[in-house]
Amino acid sequence: MILSHIKIWITHPFLALLVRFYIGGIFVYASLHKINLPAEFSDNIASYLLVPYWLVNPMAIFLPWIELVSGVCLMAGIRVRASASIICGLLLIFTIAVIVVLIKKTPIDCGCFQNVGDTVSWLTVGRDLIWLIMGLYVYKYDNLIHLDRLFMIKPEDLNKTI
Numbered sequence: 001m002i003l004s005h006i007k008i009w010i011t012h013p014f015l016a017l018l019v020r021f022y023i024g025g026i027f028v029y030a031s032l033h034k035i036n037l038p039a040e041f042s043d044n045i046a047s048y049l050l051v052p053y054w055l056v057n058p059m060a061i062f063l064p065w066i067e068l069v070s071g072v073c074l075m076a077g078i079r080v081r082a083s084a085s086i087i088c089g090l091l092l093i094f095t096i097a098v099i100v101v102l103i104k105k106t107p108i109d110c111g112c113f114q115n116v117g118d119t120v121s122w123l124t125v126g127r128d129l130i131w132l133i134m135g136l137y138v139y140k141y142d143n144l145i146h147l148d149r150l151f152m153i154k155p156e157d158l159n160k161t162i
Contacts (some may be wrong), residue, residue, distance in 0.1 A: 025075060044108075070086045077145050084142070
């Protein structure tokens with residue numbers, strides 16, 4: 001009985017909606033500083049020593065915009081599963097990059113939110129893994145207030161007008 005109540009609570013669409021807003025907001029917030037200061041973000045990417053030199057600047061330009069658009073779409077309920085997939089993919093890549101840096105024992109700043117002062121640690125890995133689980137949760141259980149479903153033209157609506 002208790003287990004069924006827990007399952008109902010965990011799979012409730014409202015909880016998934018709250019998690020969706022949280023994850024989307026995190027990504028929107030994380031992107032803003034990087035968009036405003038791409039040169040500093042480029043230095044952060046280069047300090048990881050995982051990306052070829054010729055790819056550092058394009059990543060510093062495009063990655064924050066991908067974060068911003070995915071976060072906004074997730075919060076707005078536009079292509080939620082696609083946005084959650086992109087965010088989960090980014091979180092997986094970020095987590096692997098941080099683990100590699102920690103194994104190499106390279107003391108660098110994370111570059112996640114602001115470029116100075118957030119040194120990578122195993123707490124960073126834990127935080128990213130929790131966010132990854134939350135993104136997967138949104139992918140699986142979110143089905144509340146999707147704007148694309150409200151305003152998208154359905155094939156059966158086209159047949160009615162003809």
